[in-house]
Amino acid sequence: MFKRSFGLSNKRSPPMKQTSSLIHSRNKLVPSNKINNTNNISKINNINNRISYKSNSVGVYSPYEYSVGGGESYISAIISFFIKNGAREVYFFNNTQIPLYNKTLEYYFTPQERTRIIKKKSQDLQDYKQTFRFFIHMANEKESNINFRLGKKQIYHCQFPFDYNSGWRASATFRNNYDMVVVNSDFTYNYYKNCSKGNFNPNKIRILYPCCVNNVNVHNVIDSSNSVNVNNTGEKIIFVTIGRIFENIVRANNKYHDKIIRIFNRINKDYSNYELHIIGSVKSNRWLQFLNSIKNNNIFIHPDIKNEEKKNILKKANYIIHAAGMDENENVSPSMFEHFGISVIEGLMYNCIPICTNGGFPRFYIKHGENGYVFNNGGDLYNIVCSILNKTLSLDVRKAIDMNKVIVERFSYKNYCSRFHSILSIV
DSSP states (O other): OTTGGGTOOSSOOOOOSOOSSEEEETTEEEEGGGOOOHHHHHHHHHTTGGGTTOOOEEEEEOOSOOOSSHHHHHHHHHHHHHHHTTOSEEEEEOOOOHHHHHHHHHHHSOHHHHTTEEEEOGGGGGGGTTOEEEEEEEESSSSOSOOSOSEEEEEEEESOOTTTTSOOSOHHHHHHHOSEEEESSHHHHHHHHHHTTTTSOGGGEEEOOOOOBOOSOHHHHHHTOOTTOTTOTTSOEEEEEEOOBOOOOTTSOOOOHHHHHHHHHHHTTTOOSEEEEEEEOBSOHHHHHHHHHHOOTTEEEEETOOHHHHHHHHHHOSEEEEOTTTTOOTTTOGGGSOSSOHHHHHHHHTTOEEEEESSTTGGGTOOBTTTBEEESSHHHHHHHHHHHHTTOOOOOHHHHHHHHHHHHHHTBHHHHHHHHHHHHHHO
8 A cells, every 4th residue: 555555566567668768687777769760769659658657767856966974864865765665766866976875875875775776967867867766866956957747747956045035937847747845854945835835735835854763663772872861970971963064164064074173172171071072974184284283182083974873972972063054144145044054953863962053954853952952053052062161051861852753753753654654746
């Protein structure tokens, strides 16, 4: 029933003679313009209209570099979902260079799943019109720049409408080609809904929260963490922050590792009973070198580490810091704030108390002094950390962890599948 509602099946369909612009060759889709036999092409064209969209294949397009990060985790979860629910293959249109692409693929997928993912370049999109059962395009604008159909059901995933203040280019074309818009959080939903008034049906905008916890029993995962008493006398208090390591960009979702380091350097003049661990995939080696050059000896940077190593750091951490949007005004530059914040949920899963910017999506679930702390600027963050280190900031840790268990459950794999199933059933 779950798979049937998508029009997908675990059974492999027999090779098809033709889809709209493709034919099957050894169970792989091949653009029809690659076939040289003109007689065959003539026969294929005669039955073209009768068998469009018959493939159990899915198409996914991301124009961004495919490396370990929040957006890539999101799109990878979508690909994995379709594979687990009967898609024969997923065509992933992306121009990332093969070495990095393969490295990221290995990070997110099992060997068996990887055999079902077929990489194509974005230039190949034109060759796959009206081919897939589902097609999903991920981008950071209000509307897709793919103005034709590749899927019987076509979904646009907007990470955040960075162009929310500008006009629409072709709203009628967008409405005709996309059956639904999916966003990642209530924060993004509010901005997308407001900027799409009169251009896209609000009833066709849905939230698909990221899958942050893959474990079946979420509470067992949380309870396995040792981070319960955040103020053990004589022990160092451990802070962690997770985010891509790249130079700050105007209006971008900057992680501000540099600002966090400078704040802890200032704190280091009065306190030494802490460690700060910075985890992230490296987008700029120059920026990594710069961060290493300004940090003190209580700060440790972990570039491009494996998932297990990240988990081990989170298990011993007491607090997780997320600073996207720090010192910024959400009303002026909402794109600079965290659109969702998967890393924060990862921290909650290991009983880390969150310390987040008071903006973006984290403010929807982090309540200051109850299940974590929020700050507006660097001065606020400095004061919060100092108060933690000198033990003048009070918080009921057990209550906070219990509240955060409920939040983690909300973003579990089980709920992700249920929500995605619901969305696909009404597309």
